[in-house]
Amino acid sequence: MAEAARVVSAAGIETGYGRVQVLWGAGLDVKAKESVVLLGANGAGKTTLLKVIVGLMPAWKGSVRLGPDDVTGWRTDKRVRRGMAYMSEIGVFPGLSINENLRVGGQFIEKAALKRRMEELYGYFPDLAHRRGALAGSLSGGQRKMLGIAKALASSPTLLVMDEPSAGLSPLFVTQVIGVLSRFRESGLAMLIAEQNVAFLDLADRVFTLDGGRVRFEGSVAELQADDSLHRTYFGLA
């Protein structure tokens, strides 16, 4: 009982596109209230692994468990109903308003509860609250990312899966995104964040690194930094 329950776990995942295999037995897990960063370079297979976990790509081999359920063959919408939310690299519907984006994100919630949830989220994101009727496409990159987070959280998930929240953001906004996410982390939300930006390690209880479609490292941030070759690979310019 010492170990917290696993919110999600993926084991032995193999998959790919057409004949080209991308993942070669990759796996990871996230425990309750834990935030996990999946670190890897462009093309390492991070997005693919996330897609298998959220049900957007089939696994050729391996399994995905969500809480007590084996969800390997499940569609994404069913997984979302079970408390998983996914924020893709794009993260929003640019042609819908801010309000509509949140409503779509919280589509499975009962009407009154969604309304409460949206007000709660607008409290976290005052910038968005001021412009509820504006099209998401008219927002700046940083605001879009905030909306993406809010949209994913609209369904009140227990686990938030994010694909490169730093993508396309200037450093200032990266800091802001990390700040927002750390507030949700404190509130007990479990998170799985795929990133190549090491700044996100600030959020990490645990780190996995992915390279060539395989997990190379699992451990704490301190352990990662202690490993010379990994440090050279992931701490960019150093």
Added chain:
Amino acid sequence: MLPAGKPVLTGAIIAGIVFGLYFTLVGLGLNLVFGVMRIVNLAHGDFLMLGGMAAWWLFTGFGLHPLVAALLVVVVFVAAGLPIYYLVVPRLLRSRDSEMLSLILFFGVSQMIEAVTTIGFGATERSLPPRLLGVGPFIVLGTRLPKAWIFSAAVSALAVLLVYLYLYRTRLGTLTRAVMVSRDEALATGIDVNFVSAVAFGISIALAGVAGVFAPFILGSITPNMGVALNITAFAVIVVGTLGNPLGTLLGGIIYGVSLMLMQTYLSSWANLLPNLLLIAVLLIRPEGLLGRTVRRA
């Protein structure tokens, strides 16, 4: 059928707008399907023809008024659209170039519909008495128009309004627009994209069916092989009005209706060229339509 009296030009424009409303209905469903699924239903004109055949059959066989026929057609066509969607579209969308392949596939569907209808109803022209939709002319700004035209235009306007309300005022409509914005993001958000699309597909062919019910009054008559020409017309309407934007169809429909009436007034023997030339011209000159979106190769 030329509007009599008063300045001929005004008459042509007014009749064109009335016609344009009808042609909006002709293209509306096609555009909805394109917007949601990025596929071209090249059997759209044939579903329209089926709606017309149904109206003719229900009237001559059972004496049903076209308005009743329209309601029946909506129910039956939506019900038929869902299984058709699930049978072909999900598999189609998994292929590499689904837009192109959809065109070929629905071309096949179009041929099947045309063949079955010809076998069942024969190849002869069918028409319905215009008096069904009101006797005597209706006068707009001094232009006399058949009541059946006004009636058809009013039903079309109602259909456009209902589609608008569906898309902007219902939960499923919001999800539908989400899928239109980005199918991938919709999947990632956990929207049941297949269900949303199937409903859109059903609505689309129901719209075609309703347009078909009124086709005998607007186009004069219906035949099993009218689908091909109607497909080109419907495609011209939505290309002019902007692909993938159902409400842009209204703009395309009006422009098409007015140009058609002007052609019929001043150059009547060449009026059949219009949809073809309009389609080609818009694709080449402003392929994104009047409101946006690019269809050219890189």
Added chain:
Amino acid sequence: MSPEPLLKIEGLVKTFGGFRALDGVSLHLHPGEVLGLVGPNGSGKTTCINVISGLYAPDGGSVIYAGRSIGGEKSHRLAKSGINRTFQSPRPFLSLTVRENVELAAHYGDPKPGFDVDALLALLELDGYAGRPAAELNSAQQKTLDLARAMATEPRLLLVDELAAGLNPAELSRMAVRLRALAGSGMALLVVEHLMGFIDKVTDRVVVMAAGKEFFGGTLADATRDPEVIRVFLGGGHHG
């Protein structure tokens, strides 16, 4: 300064519907030199390569190659005059065999007569797949084939877009050796890359880009010490 650069870009501007993807980029490159182009996602690196290789016409500024202005010239002409590139996600001709992929470029891309396609395939370790359709290659091999296709036109200027992404360490170091060897033969290389280790191994100097502009030019070592560069990459000095 050394003799005339092979490639000289000044004030290059490219906009997409109001968005300035390139906002006045300037850089130059000499034969035998490897220049790294680095910067965060969306800073305009790939757009820069796309303009130089003729995929997009520039909206402003100049691209001078071998003493003549080439801005807006078609890709196939540029390929014949010695500019070629690889793609971030490889783009081989999937229905042709590996050998046909390269042979085509060797034929249409104007290399010297007697160009040995098989020797090139052997050099890049693709000879074992020569008769197989390119669709059967894995992504690392497709990247190599992309490089082979580019090399078959015997370019004087090679633009390399994120070659390292998706390669394992062993493949990476082989690629690095290959690119250095190309520079050694006098080819000029412009390398867009995220992986700093690869940039470190391959390039002579780097240009750092952000928001469509270049704002640092020099060696990688100097770049890593530049506070401005660190700010851009690490967003305020996390884990410097």
Added chain:
Amino acid sequence: MPDIASGTGKRPVRRIILDAGIAAAVVAGMGVMRGVYSNELMLFNFIVFLTLAQGLNIIYGFTGYLPFGYVGFYGAGAYGFSLAVMHLHVPALVGMAAAGGAALVLAVILLPLLRLSGAYFAIASMAAAQAVYEIVANPDLESITKGPYGVSLSQVFAPAASYYAALAILAFALLLVVWLRNSRFGMSLQAIRDDPVSAAMAGVSVVRGRTIAWLLSALVAGLVGGVFAWHISVFYPDTAFDLSVSIFATVFLLFGGATTLSGPLLGVFILYGIYNAIGIAVPQYFQFTYGALIVALVLFLPNGLASLLTRRGIRVP
């Protein structure tokens, strides 16, 4: 290194011989059949579709553009031939040149369509064919085209000569496809189809390649249309611009497998063979079957019969 040698050495020569052999056998077979089998019109129609399917193969198989309005070139050829014969009183062979010329002119006018991506190109080409039909069949032009009332060319009627002319056109179309399948130019077209950007970086002129394929494809259809007018000698615009000509050619091509030489041939022999064997008392049954066939092909076998073999790594001639 046997692997490399096999990709470069003698194989291509053997491939060309095999391809050319198939082409020659088909042409010779259709020539011999005329002396053996009495239904000349049916044989002639076979030649027409064998040729059209290969003409469509040139543009669809090698560049990926599928013109639904391919029949437009066929109709243009038929009327090019007819107008030259009716108004200029030229001999049939000169009329054939006019047929090819008419199709080429139309193809040049329609060149801008190649800027459109696949689906829009297909529809636009269909609209173009319809537009040409509307012009030709317009009663206002009766003095020139005979409008909807059709043309009669009894002065050049020559069933034997026109049959062999059709055979020559078939040979020409087959040779074009054999050439494309075995030449660098054909390879460059396939490269453009796979990835136009990459093809340009390989030094291939994308615009030039597509244009040549488009013109050749139109030329073949135009010549077939011309020889159809010559052989049949009495016809209406509805026949010359009948969309089912496009449909048949498309189905035969897709069924057999584009880009191959034998695929479209098989498609015609099998499907058009069945069509003729069962009889055409109720053509709708075929229309239905072909429609269903198109649906099934797109869903289950988008690359045709040939792909059953190519999937297993076997090269189909």
